[in-house]
Amino acid sequence: QSVLTQPPSASGTPGQRVTISCSGSSSNIGSNYAYWYQQLPGTAPKLLIYSNNQRPSGVPDRFSGSKSDTSASLAISGLRSEDEADYYCAAWDDSLSGVVFGGGTKLTVL
Amino acid sequence: EVQLVESGGGLVQPGGSLRLSCAASGFTFSGSAMHWVRQASGKGLEWVGRIRGKGNSYATAYAASVKGRFSFSRDDSKNTAYLQMNSLKTEDTAVYYCTPGYCSDDVCYPRFDPWGQGTLVTVSS
Numbered sequence: 001q002s003v004l005t006q007p008p009s010a011s012g013t014p015g016q017r018v019t020i021s022c023s024g025s026s027s028n029i030g031s032n033y034a035y036w037y038q039q040l041p042g043t044a045p046k047l048l049i050y051s052n053n054q055r056p057s058g059v060p061d062r063f064s065g066s067k068s069d070t071s072a073s074l075a076i077s078g079l080r081s082e083d084e085a086d087y088y089c090a091a092w093d094d095s096l097s098g099v100v101f102g103g104g105t106k107l108t109v110l
Numbered sequence: 111e112v113q114l115v116e117s118g119g120g121l122v123q124p125g126g127s128l129r130l131s132c133a134a135s136g137f138t139f140s141g142s143a144m145h146w147v148r149q150a151s152g153k154g155l156e157w158v159g160r161i162r163g164k165g166n167s168y169a170t171a172y173a174a175s176v177k178g179r180f181s182f183s184r185d186d187s188k189n190t191a192y193l194q195m196n197s198l199k200t201e202d203t204a205v206y207y208c209t210p211g212y213c214s215d216d217v218c219y220p221r222f223d224p225w226g227q228g229t230l231v232t233v234s235s
Contacts, residue, residue: 002154035220037155044207045147045155047223056223088155090220098173099145099157099220 004102011108017077022089032092034072112136119229130193132208144191148204
């Protein structure tokens with residue numbers, strides 16, 4: 001049981017916009033930044049979004065992040081086949097004094 | 111270019127020990143906190159813990175699931191971080207990743223970038 005809650009799966013067709021949610025609590029997302037990672041099959045995770053809505057250099061602006069209260073969201077617009085991957089949210093948890101991850105969302109491009 | 115190379119994984123029996131290494135290059139290793147994250151096959155990511163740099167007295171923090179069994183260390187002269195795993199359990203079977211992170215006061219932000227390729231630890235009899 002992960003501290004952060006994500007839907008196990010999401011899907012969309014090429015060109016569509018999809019959103020992945022991440023629900024937390026006051027001790028993690030509610031009081032700290034949210035982060036998002038993309039993990040392509042057979043590879044290590046890659047930082048996609050940091051500090052709620054910032055993109056590292058090289059990440060396309062099709063990817064965007066937002067945060068509201070104790071939840072965060074990752075939006076992917078102009079969906080492409082190469083976006084098919086697992087997506088994880090993460091945050092620092094003040095109560096646990098550690099990093100917590102969501103259980104991951106498997107994105108399928110139909 | 112920032113690079114991280116984990117090594118030391120393998121097959122070990124329950125109750126056994128293993129030491130993983132993480133060789134880093136391309137950034138100021140001595141000033142960075144180093145985190146370990148693991149992933150069981152087909153499962154999600156789990157933070158194992160971190161070790162901070164000399165300026166923060168090499169402070170360590172561990173996930174509850176490994177506290178008392180795992181320990182972190184580092185050799186800044188070799189730009190290498192270590193994860194010593196003792197009293198291993200079957201549920202410790204996973205790919206183990208190392209990644210640098212940024213800490214401020216008591217908060218270590220999970221801005222993990224980049225990640226190594228990971229090293230597989232299998233705990234089985």
